[in-house]
Amino acid sequence: MRALVGVLGLLLGLLVGASTVLLNPLAWMRGLPPLSSEIGPFKTYRGEAYRGIDLGAGSLLRAGRQDPEAALNDPALRHVRIAIIVLPAGAGAPAALAVKVSAAAESNSLWRAQLGTNDYWNIYWPGEGSIFATGYSNYWAVTRDGFFAVLGGDFDGARAAGYPVSAPPPPGSAAGVTGAAGRYAGFTGEIRELWYPRAGNPRGTDPDWAVAIKANPPPVTAR
Amino acid sequence: MKRLFAISFLAGLLVVVLATTFWPLPTHLRYRSLITVPTDGGRQEEFVIRWPEDRIRLPGEDRSDLPATAAVGAAVLEDSAGQRASAELFRLRDADDNVIGVATRLAGTGGAIADPGRSASNWLLVIPSRGALFLAQTDVQDTTVTEVPTADGPVVFAQAQTAAFWAERQRLLVTANAPATTGSVTTGRVVRGTSEFEGLRGSFTETWALDEVSADGSTQGRILLATFTAAGT
DSSP: OHHHHHHHHHHHHHHHHHHHHHTOTHHHHTOOOOOOTTTSOOEEEOOOSEEEOOOSHHHHTTOSOOOTTTOOOSGGGTTEEEEEEEEOOBTTBOOEEEEEEEEEOTTOBTTTTBOEEEEEEEEEETTTEEEEEEEEEEOHHHHHHHHHHHHTTOTTOOOOSOEEOEEOOOTTOOOEEEEEEETTTTOEEEEEEEEOGGGGOTTOOSOOEEEEEEEEOOOOOOO | OHHHHHHHHHHHHHHHHHHHHHOOOOOOOOOOOOEEOOTTSOEEEEEEEEETTTBOOOTTOOOTTSOTTBOSSEEEEEOTTSOEEEEEEEEEEOTTOOEEEEEEEEEEOSTTTOOTTOOEEEEEEEETTTEEEEEEEEBSSOOOOEEEOOTTSOEEEOGGGBGGGGTTOSEEEOBOSSOOTTOSSOSSEEEEEOGGGTTEEEEEEEEEEEEEEOTTSBEEEEEEEEEEEEETO
């Protein structure tokens, strides 16, 4: 009986403690405002062609087992993800070919509700031009909702339809869009990303990511 | 019993506090940076990519029937006007041959990007422990990879991986010496950096060097990216 009471107390303490850490209000306060849908509409895509980590809590906490077929085994690349993406045409823009590299952020902190990746994009529109973009994605809210969904018996995972994972970068990191080539050379702007974790079912066909980019031409200077 | 429950409850809270504080979150392995500082200032650093072994194979590319000259970890997007963009994924090595990060090469042709017969390319170099470098250049020729439809699905070919490309040379400086007449892309430019590379600007050159031609018509070689950067230039 004493042992049972001890175990129950310990489990309750773990549960209350973990819930308190996950409900850190900083996670709600640190989001980035969405871009205007007219200026930077979201383009959805299915991010299947990747190697490296899967961006789940297990990977970001270094607690899960990586898919051996997808893992990058070089010691310097253990916490990196690299992908080729085709962004569909629409909203007046042609289709684009893109690469995205995500690396677990070394500035992550469980006390500061930061569990994310530094993301790097290069996007190329055939015949038009290209941009680089960088940002920080925080998966804390996805992890939190997944934890409470499991507690509630919903083992399908997180509930939200789409998570705005883009967050202000931690000190030492950067965010923003930089034009590289063609008619976008010199442009600057912002990037936002959405993640749909429930659509990530390997057998599914729904888009599981969306990205919105706003870029402005360089200011005109008088001679 | 109540006291035991309270103590074990507090013990559970303490475990969470300790785990939250000391949990070993991911860190990236860092190799010593191999940087040379020229007499006049700035910093030079050379990166190496070996083909074909440094190409990062994507899921579904484990087909054994791929031609020896096929390139894995690559994709092509072409519009109805024949304007093309291609993407390639690589491991990135330092001058000591350590894999220190990943590199992606996107190249495009047509329209506002480059003169006919040429391409403009972007390199994204990500060294997880140090940050990223964004590079852009005009190429001396069209360096996009091409996609050929086959019965088993599309196959991507890179020029440098075929013996015919090297018939009259052993090295090729891919970076154009002068900007294309379109003028929208400069040659060999370090556009931006992040983290440790934040605030650095400069130039770079891309060189392809052939090491070996195999009997099956495929090749082995190196892509050399030589960067010169300085703060705020």
